[in-house]
Amino acid sequence: MDVTELTERIRANDPDLGLRAVGALHRLAEQVEAVSVALAREQGWTWEQIGDALGMSRQSVHAKYGK
Template sequence: MDVTELSERIRANDPAMGLRAVGALHRLAEQVEALSVAQAREQGWTWEQIGDALGMSRQSVHAKYGK
């Protein structure tokens, strides 16, 4: 689903379409977050720095991505 299709679904009066768009946005956000965390770690960022940037605790970020 591309950005144009997402925008159309969000503006539609059909809740099912809007909810599917929300799901797609959540999946995209998770992918971007995971890639960004991996890049930050490769560049030497600490879990605390990453957590601060995401508005999370370092423990939460480490639990989610530290494996």
């Protein structure tokens, strides 16, 4: 689904479509975040640097991805 189609679905006044789009965006954002955190760690970033970039505490980021 491209951005235009997503925008049209959101504007369709159908809460089912809008909520499904939100769910899909959340899942995509989680995937991008996980890949980016892993890449940052591979490149030597600290948990504090990653937390700052995400607007989270280093403890929260480490708890989520430190395993």
